[in-house]
Amino acid sequence: MKSIMRFRSFARLPGLLRLALKLLPDPRVPTLSKALALGTVGLILSPLDLPNWVPVVGQGLDVVLIVAVLDRFIRSAPPEVVHEHAAALGRSVA
Numbered sequence: 001m002k003s004i005m006r007f008r009s010f011a012r013l014p015g016l017l018r019l020a021l022k023l024l025p026d027p028r029v030p031t032l033s034k035a036l037a038l039g040t041v042g043l044i045l046s047p048l049d050l051p052n053w054v055p056v057v058g059q060g061l062d063v064v065l066i067v068a069v070l071d072r073f074i075r076s077a078p079p080e081v082v083h084e085h086a087a088a089l090g091r092s093v094a
Helices: 002-023 031-045 057-076 079-088
Strands: none
Touching: 002 057, 002 079, 031 057
């Protein structure tokens, strides 16, 4: 079950990342949401991350966490802003 969740996370990461990168400079998205998302992703990618010493598992866990953070960031943005940027990327938001 965990490997399925990691695979889905890997599959969702590019789309979430593109949408998050569009939302970050948008002034209509709350600054606190931006700061929390950037801080959390930065902490996850930090070389001080302890679980990374376990091959594959550490990196897989990082991807799952990044997807969760980006997903939460996108959900915290105003829906009309998310739909506008998703449409510009040619994506739909479920």
